[in-house]
Amino acid sequence: MNQTISSTSDKAASILEGEDIILKVRDLHTYFYTDIGVARALNGVNFDIPRGKVMGMVGESGCGKSVTALSIMRMVTKPGRIVQGDIALFRKKKGGENDKSQIIEEINLTKLEGMGPVMRSIRGAEMSMIFQEPMTSLNPSYTIGDQIMEAILLHQGVDKVEAEKRAINILDGVGMANPALVVKRYPHELSGGMRQRAMISLALSCTPSILFADEPTTALDVTTEAQILDLMRDLQGRINMTIIFITHNLGVVAQMCDYVTVMYLGRVVEQATVDDTFYNPKHPYTSSLLRSIPHVGSRQKERLMPIRGVVPDPYSAIKGCPFHPRCSQVMRGKCDAQVPGLTVVGKSHTVRCFLYSDTVEEASNVR
């Protein structure tokens, strides 16, 4: 069960210099077997997540950001399936009172059963998730309190009275007005911002070490978005939580994140610190993404540059670098033949592009 992933973990083990890694994903493939074909949502995803930091995950719609989070949470349901890859969680054993003796335990999540008892004890307690749509992510049939208490009762072994007390506390902690009243409310009685706060309380109810935030502010107005982002940043600092922040809003990334992972068509193309991502992007895709958004202080006459073409649908099997059909710096005979391997281009900065080295990704045999 607690098998280590030695075969792939040595490679790029400490790319993020000086960071304590909490989550290591290697060669992750998640496919969806639908009626009209196999959708290759994840096609060999590799990245590391540093402990206690905020990792932004960006990319166009359909590039596999959300599926990555769901795969790590082991919540990919039929017809989807993780076909290959390893996900290593380095979990700090919460060892009693003398917190100094921290033992780090490595668990390979892909070896666990998705709905099995071990994975369930991790889910909700160790890792939790906030979804994009606050309108639909809460069950309309139960009160807010019931839904938060459900997780507390499940993982913390307290009685109902205590659970409700904790639920009110958490709601208070996320800046919900009148928390004692809100626990008795149904989701439809709350506004979008309040629902997202409730959802955050739900996710934080068992103080997880990893939080996946899947575009948590996309559906909210700008003011509420700013409040929620402030809140998340604040909470992250307070309980030293790792946040994986999935978004396609680069502005939010600049504001929130320490590191950025850029994904394209089921692969990671670049991983770097937030500064490097914005001021020294290496991958042509990252540069195009940055050129396609306006930024304050840009010269007036400068035009926004949309990326040519559209994201191919995930049913396609593109040979070579997935970005090459849209890339302005494509090298024929190279980019369209082989998948570029991982290249370290700076401190904590990796990229997969033949512009920087000739490293080729070893072919992984996927059924």
Add this chain to the structure above:
Amino acid sequence: MTETVQPLPQTPPPAENQNLFDEPVSDVGDLSQWQLMRIRFSKNKLAMLGIWGMLIVYIVVFLGEFIAPNWYQFQDTEYVFGPPSPVTFIGPDGRFGLQPYTYATTTVLNKDTFAFEFAVDETQKIPISFFVQGDEVSVLGFKTKLHLFGLKDTKQRFYVMGADGLGRDMFARILVGGQISTTVGLFGVALSIILGSVLGTASGYFGGIIDDVMQRIIEVLGAFPQIPLWAALAAAMPDISENFTVVHRYFLITIVLSVVGWTGLARQLRAKVLSYRSADFTQAALAAGSSDARIILTHMVPNGASHIIVIAALGIPGMILGETSLSFLGLGILPPAVSWGALLRDAQQVSVVVQHPWLLIPAGTVVLTVWLFSLIGDGLRDAVDPYSI
């Protein structure tokens, strides 16, 4: 660990990208909604079974007069409630062959009960021939004496599925009865669709008073039990006469079925139209100054068409069962016309069924047809929603 490499100083200029896209890229993303539906439908094995099965049923039923060895109205008074004729592939010489034979049947008086009983004369084997001359029938309007199979010896009759209480060939009657039973649903649904879609669309699109009135009507019709309502409407029909033939009655029955059946469709379409009315594309069309008719016809109908088809397909089984029940109760198709429900009238009594179980065969064909139609309808429903998991 891979070596760190300095960025290459010069990158090649952007290549002309015409032939960048000729990759082995799947075309799923380019398919239209209808193409996706077709792919999903044809991948659904049960739905394909439904399509092919129904095709065969229609062919067999409409060539029924030719396929059956006897005319469906022919009465053999010697063979009242006669059992199905046996078929064997063992010839008179005792050898197995491809030539099928039937046995001669005789009537024997049972001395105890003083009732006539049928006895199979195992010694007398009669060969079954193909493309034989027999009763004159009309197949799809053409008069012919040719039958797919039968006996050359016209003294003996060949009843694959036995005979009814007047000595008529059940097989022929089932095939001919199918012509009404398999089409009544189609016409009924077509009428319901017209009624339901016009009224449902109007109700959903214009709202207000029209909607209120329509909702009350639907609610009232929905509160009545269907069969009694059918019964009342069917009882109001005139008797069969020169001026009111079986054909008139057939069409009136389909009207009765659809008058009762349109409400469900109207309700579903109303809900659809309501959701379309607030959809962005309708708002955009309104903002562009489109007329109501244009919005309904060019924006809503194409969007709702697939749903109408699904609802229609799912409605056919109910119509077929409705006709069967009506005719079974003696309110639907009346003699001399035949339908499966009318045939089943003979099987109303348990005692009759216990004695002459072949009278229940039309029920089997009803079940088969309705089942095949349900498979098609369900396949269509699954196919229409291409992004459901």
Add this chain to the structure above:
Amino acid sequence: MLNYIFRRIGYMLVTLAIISVVGYLIVELPPGSYVEFEIQRLRQQGGNLSQDQITALELRYGLNDPIYVRFWKWISGFVRGDFGESFQYRQEVKDLIGQRLMFTISISIFSLLLAWGIAVPLGVYSATHRYTLPDYIITVLQFLGLSIPSFLVALVLMVFAQRTLGQQVGGLFSDQYQTAPWSVAKFIDLLAHLWIPIVVIAFGSTAGLSRIMRANLLDVLGMQYVQTARSKGLTENVVIWKHAVRNAMHPLIMILGGSLPGIISGETVLAIVMNIPTVGPMYFTAQLNQDLYLAASFLMFLSILGVLGNLLADIALAWVDPRIRYE
């Protein structure tokens, strides 16, 4: 909540008023009147009625009044609990329909309970095991259940009961209990006769209900809050039964409200085949014979049942769905 119920009752009364008019029209719709049937019957028996006698009969039944007067006579009596007299049975309608209504209602309720008890678990299983062999088998069986006319199932079960179980079928009681006073043995005898109609009606509705349950649950399983429930670390059973099924029940409850007319329809055909003294067959003959007050009262009662079913469903829906309660 109370407000909501009162509003629903208001709607119900309006609907019932419309139903009484439409229902009466439907009953009157077939050509001819009961007197004409009576004359025909007498002629067939060789007798005849003089013109005076015919006029007397017509006067007695008020057949020469305009239709709205006749309607008013009937409905004003109906509201006061006077349902009129049956022409055919020459008896008060009240005395004729009481027991029959009771049988109809009890058969309907028992078969609904049976159908729901089977359909909900079956639909849940089928949805959670989509595209597996058991799902395919259930699907095929569901379609068969939807395709078989109820009277056919009844016939098959009756033949089975008669041949294999040696049970006397048809009717409600065996001969020896027909006139006996109520006792435990008579009740058991009743159940032995009732199981076939209950099973037959439940059979048809189970197929439809489980099909709908499957579709609804598949919809709900795609909802975000189901993922939220999973993300808490709940077991799959809790995720499905507590979070998904509860929300998938709404359309089913709405269908429950509207299912009574359908059940009564099915039961009409069934009762004719099985010779059970429920409402269906008597209404049916009353309608065919133009037995005006009997038919109209039956239709009214059946509609009241249907509308009442809808009301109960609305209340149940408000109970499971907090969004409706606060509407």
